[in-house]
Amino acid sequence: MANRRMIMSAFFFNPQGDHRMSWRHPGAPGKEIFGLDYFRRLAGAAEEAKMDAIFLADHVAIWDSYESNIAHYANTRLEPLTLLSALAAVTSNIGLISTASASYTEPYNLARTFASLDHISGGRSAWNVVTSGMNEEAMNFGRDGNIEHAYRYERAAEFLETAKALWDSIEEEALLFDKRSGFFADPARVHRINHVGKHFKVRGPLNVPRPPQGYPIIVQAGSSEDGKVLAAKHAEINFSLSRSIEEGKKYRADFDARLITNGRTPDSLKILPGILPIVAASASEAEEKRDFLESLTPPRLAVDLVSSWVGKDLSSFPADGPVPELPDEGTFNGQRTNLIRVKAMAAQGMTIRQIASQVAKAGTAPVMAGTPKQIADEMEAWFIEGAADGFNLMFPVLPGDWQDFTRDVAPELQRRGLVQREYAPGTLRDKLGLQRPANMFVSAR
Amino acid sequence: MANRRMIMSAFFFNPQGDHRMSWRHPGAPGKEIFGLDYFRRLAGAAEEAKMDAIFLADHVAIWDSYESNIAHYANTRLEPLTLLSALAAVTSNIGLISTASASYTEPYNLARTFASLDHISGGRSAWNVVTSGMNEEAMNFGRDGNIEHAYRYERAAEFLETAKALWDSIEEEALLFDKRSGFFADPARVHRINHVGKHFKVRGPLNVPRPPQGYPIIVQAGSSEDGKVLAAKHAEINFSLSRSIEEGKKYRADFDARLITNGRTPDSLKILPGILPIVAASASEAEEKRDFLESLTPPRLAVDLVSSWVGKDLSSFPADGPVPELPDEGTFNGQRTNLIRVKAMAAQGMTIRQIASQVAKAGTAPVMAGTPKQIADEMEAWFIEGAADGFNLMFPVLPGDWQDFTRDVAPELQRRGLVQREYAPGTLRDKLGLQRPANMFVSAR
Ligand SMILES: Cc1cc2nc3c(=O)[nH]c(=O)nc-3n(C[C@H](O)[C@H](O)[C@H](O)COP(=O)(O)O)c2cc1C
Ligand SMILES: Cc1cc2nc3c(=O)[nH]c(=O)nc-3n(C[C@H](O)[C@H](O)[C@H](O)COP(=O)(O)O)c2cc1C
Numbered sequence: 063m064a065n066r067r068m069i070m071s072a073f074f075f076n077p078q079g080d081h082r083m084s085w086r087h088p089g090a091p092g093k094e095i096f097g098l099d100y101f102r103r104l105a106g107a108a109e110e111a112k113m114d115a116i117f118l119a120d121h122v123a124i125w126d127s128y129e130s131n132i133a134h135y136a137n138t139r140l141e142p143l144t145l146l147s148a149l150a151a152v153t154s155n156i157g158l159i160s161t162a163s164a165s166y167t168e169p170y171n172l173a174r175t176f177a178s179l180d181h182i183s184g185g186r187s188a189w190n191v192v193t194s195g196m197n198e199e200a201m202n203f204g205r206d207g208n209i210e211h212a213y214r215y216e217r218a219a220e221f222l223e224t225a226k227a228l229w230d231s232i233e234e235e236a237l238l239f240d241k242r243s244g245f246f247a248d249p250a251r252v253h254r255i256n257h258v259g260k261h262f263k264v265r266g267p268l269n270v271p272r273p274p275q276g277y278p279i280i281v282q283a284g285s286s287e288d289g290k291v292l293a294a295k296h297a298e299i300n301f302s303l304s305r306s307i308e309e310g311k312k313y314r315a316d317f318d319a320r321l322i323t324n325g326r327t328p329d330s331l332k333i334l335p336g337i338l339p340i341v342a343a344s345a346s347e348a349e350e351k352r353d354f355l356e357s358l359t360p361p362r363l364a365v366d367l368v369s370s371w372v373g374k375d376l377s378s379f380p381a382d383g384p385v386p387e388l389p390d391e392g393t394f395n396g397q398r399t400n401l402i403r404v405k406a407m408a409a410q411g412m413t414i415r416q417i418a419s420q421v422a423k424a425g426t427a428p429v430m431a432g433t434p435k436q437i438a439d440e441m442e443a444w445f446i447e448g449a450a451d452g453f454n455l456m457f458p459v460l461p462g463d464w465q466d467f468t469r470d471v472a473p474e475l476q477r478r479g480l481v482q483r484e485y486a487p488g489t490l491r492d493k494l495g496l497q498r499p500a501n502m503f504v505s506a507r
Numbered sequence: 508m509a510n511r512r513m514i515m516s517a518f519f520f521n522p523q524g525d526h527r528m529s530w531r532h533p534g535a536p537g538k539e540i541f542g543l544d545y546f547r548r549l550a551g552a553a554e555e556a557k558m559d560a561i562f563l564a565d566h567v568a569i570w571d572s573y574e575s576n577i578a579h580y581a582n583t584r585l586e587p588l589t590l591l592s593a594l595a596a597v598t599s600n601i602g603l604i605s606t607a608s609a610s611y612t613e614p615y616n617l618a619r620t621f622a623s624l625d626h627i628s629g630g631r632s633a634w635n636v637v638t639s640g641m642n643e644e645a646m647n648f649g650r651d652g653n654i655e656h657a658y659r660y661e662r663a664a665e666f667l668e669t670a671k672a673l674w675d676s677i678e679e680e681a682l683l684f685d686k687r688s689g690f691f692a693d694p695a696r697v698h699r700i701n702h703v704g705k706h707f708k709v710r711g712p713l714n715v716p717r718p719p720q721g722y723p724i725i726v727q728a729g730s731s732e733d734g735k736v737l738a739a740k741h742a743e744i745n746f747s748l749s750r751s752i753e754e755g756k757k758y759r760a761d762f763d764a765r766l767i768t769n770g771r772t773p774d775s776l777k778i779l780p781g782i783l784p785i786v787a788a789s790a791s792e793a794e795e796k797r798d799f800l801e802s803l804t805p806p807r808l809a810v811d812l813v814s815s816w817v818g819k820d821l822s823s824f825p826a827d828g829p830v831p832e833l834p835d836e837g838t839f840n841g842q843r844t845n846l847i848r849v850k851a852m853a854a855q856g857m858t859i860r861q862i863a864s865q866v867a868k869a870g871t872a873p874v875m876a877g878t879p880k881q882i883a884d885e886m887e888a889w890f891i892e893g894a895a896d897g898f899n900l901m902f903p904v905l906p907g908d909w910q911d912f913t914r915d916v917a918p919e920l921q922r923r924g925l926v927q928r929e930y931a932p933g934t935l936r937d938k939l940g941l942q943r944p945a946n947m948f949v950s951a952r
Contacts, residue, residue: 063702086686093684095627096716098596122615124697124714132694138677144623147592149545169617170567170647178589181541201710202615231585239538241531244805249577252569265646271541271583326943358691 069452075119111468115157123198185274231267266440294320310449336427348431364418514897520564534824556913560602572812630719630934676712739765755894781872793876
């Protein structure tokens with residue numbers, strides 16, 4: 063624990079910030095979200111503050127089950143691997159965590175892209191493995207609706223096995239570049255993987271050499287049972303949503319047990335709960351900032367949001383009445399965590415309007431609002447108590463909250479010795495204290 | 508014709524150069540081909556010389572039908588879209604042409620990536636649409652061997668229709684960013700494409716707004732009949748292989764007729780023949796450079812290369828004997844042009860060894876070797892006679908031949924007023940005089 067330090071990941075899905083209606087904020091960017099400069103500045107500020115990584119969420123669809131989604135929600139953004147590849151060229155130390163779907167890509171293609179990003183960035187890539195739970199996503203890839211939950215996670219597990227074999231398929235020592243003899247490679251160290259499984263048949267080898275990090279760091283987000291099983295086996299970073307230190311500690315303990323079952327040590331998985339940091343001169347100013355944000359959500363959008371969470375159109379039911387019967391979570395094919403959350407609120411007797419207003423709020427992660435000192439205190443408490451190895455910073459409004467945090471909170475955390483003051487040398491794995499995985503073909507010899 | 512100028516595209520597949528054994532050349536790079544700096548310098552030199560574009564070829568496999576391929580051939584490289592995204596961040600005018608397979612990717616994913624690259628680069632992206640003819644490629648994507656030729660091109664055509672609809676799905680005027688009213692977008696200008704075809708079912712809309720260029724510039728390379736049909740319908744640049752001015756003019760005339768049949772004007776397709784420029788102080792020095800390169804190919808590799816071109820292992824036949832019976836080109840599933848070329852040599856009575864040595868030579872494109880003035884003369888003749896709208900520069904050895912050309916030949920062409928001295932403003936389409944395509948949803952209104 064001596065050298066343990068907080069890991070800081072700066073997150074976004076909407077480039078205007080994590081609040082659903084952040085784009086309406088006076089400080090939010092306009093069309094510059096489709097150019098590189100905006101992100102170059104964000105990345106620069108993060109690197110200046112010695113943050114560990116930028117984390118880009120992703121969906122392979124527009125959210126448009128309801129017309130209000132298109133009208134009011136900022137549905138468009140750049141593809142994250144393209145954006146992070148560009149940012150790799152203009153940054154030098156920060157980690158680049160990209161979300162990519164294991165349900166709607168091919169292992170050979172995705173393994174190549176991550177391997178290439180890892181080479182280009184000098185070993186700074188990480189892959190947030192998601193399984194894409196939206197109907198809208200399924201319909202962009204030949205299907206009529208979402209694929210069954212367990213099937214998606216089964217495919218993701220096979221995808222990871224396949225990708226790892228591909229990353230290993232050209233051993234570190236395979237490429238000789240021996241101009242004199244004419245031997246470019248040692249054929250004994252270049253492997254066909256000959257993977258044949260339920261979901262994939264891939265011969266290999268990959269045509270990119272093993273990434274500097276061996277594999278990109280494997281990240282998993284979210285906490286359904288299937289997701290935890292996948293994470294306990296493969297993930298090295300888990301993005302979690304815990305509402306309190308107590309919950310965070312329970313979550314950690316649960317994962318520690320799972321890791322041990324998988325023959326892994328607890329320190330091989332870093333858990334980073336999402337938090338919404340809002341820097342303000344005082345607690346009341348922070349409160350005003352939140353209230354203002356909440357005022358930005360059109361009521362119809364809020365109801366439609368709940369409808370899409372529960373897979374049932376609630377807009378025809380009286381807004382001040384109770385929630386009608388909802389699907390069974392055991393067989394629900396969307397994001398089960400969300401369905402369960404709405405059911406809990408309904409069970410407390412909340413009306414549709416009340417639930418909609420609750421759901422539309424800044425997010426499901428805890429808000430840490432206040433002065434830099436207050437925010438640092440709270441983060442320190444989570445960290446010291448073992449509820450977090452660091453944080454996934456889900457800034458409500460960009461670029462403001464990101465800039466405020468890097469300018470005001472990061473130095474405070476540095477003064478306390480909780481976060482790094484300088485980047486350590488080496489790859490992202492080296493910097494985070496994560497081991498470089500052994501090559502399965504070398505180990506098998 | 509008044510403002511007609513030569514288009515210059517700087518090509519590579521192997522980052523060591525287009526000669527198959529370029530990696531063995533004393534001036535060829537080593538492991539730096541997996542980092543960004545090497546390519547940043549190449550791109551910088553090209554931009555300095557006001558070249559129009561960098562063109563990256565690609566295959567989704569290692570070439571390893573024969574063990575000698577792995578041993579002697581430089582089989583590994585970065586994935587081009589990742590590399591070009593990174594280069595987009597450190598260049599500002601040069602076009603970025605990436606090869607991508609229509610056989611082994613999904614329209615939604617690829618359309619997003621190209622749209623994102625087009626935004627990030629300020630409208631400098633182009634897509635070289637290929638159908639991936641190697642068995643090695645098929646086996647990385649669930650198949651036992653290559654997909655039938657016509658089927659691949661049929662899929663590619665449907666892929667392009669789908670991608671274009673996706674690129675159009677968010678109209679230029681759709682995004683309002685109206686913070687006051689809360690309307691992010693005008694739902695009437697955001698479209699589901701509802702594509703249902705033989706190969707794809709894609710609902711859309713894309714979650715990236717229409718690219719600055721409307722579509723990336725569509726590029727097609729190669730000249731099978733199926734390929735020409737696709738190009739005549741969709742392509743705006745064609746990379747060709749013509750061995751003489753005469754052949755180039757015939758090729759142009761053939762395409763002009765095809766374009767007119769498709770309701771297109773001849774100037775909507777730029778034809779760029781590949782050439783291998785070798786700058787030397789004299790013709791004899793150029794000859795020496797070529798001979799040296801040819802001495803680098805191990806004989807076994809040369810025979811295996813022919814075997815893979817014709818889909819039959821020739822290594823067990825006497826090297827000084829005739830070529831055995833070869834597959835029928837009408838049903839051949841590999842690159843037919845290559846099979847036909849070998850058959851022609853066999854028909855002339857060449858032995859396996861002779862054909863192997865011929866095939867192993869620098870390439871199938873004409874070598875233009877000599878002083879800068881001699882090379883410029885030859886390029887000028889092709890251009891003036893209407894055999895080329897510009898050239899695809901396939902440098903035998905990198906970085907040397909690329910640097911020599913940009914330093915010595917480009918200024919000579921500039922002095923003659925044949926190529927640009929400065930970049931024109933705007934997107935790559937603007938710079939090349941290619942029209943921005945109309946949006947099909949706007950046109951349909
Ligand atoms: C912090 C965080 C970030 C996430 N990012 C993404 C994302 O970018 N794309 C995505 O499809 N899902 C994302 N998810 C969703 C999870 O991967 C997962 O689908 C969700 O938690 C529901 O779990 P389940 O799909 O296992 O039921 C994220 C979840 C969390 C907690
Ligand atoms: C200059 C040039 C570049 C090419 N680049 C690629 C490439 O990067 N990837 C690829 O799979 N094929 C590439 N090809 C092959 C063509 O797309 C095509 O497959 C080939 O010419 C044979 O034609 P066919 O496949 O229609 O039979 C290239 C061809 C030429 C002439």
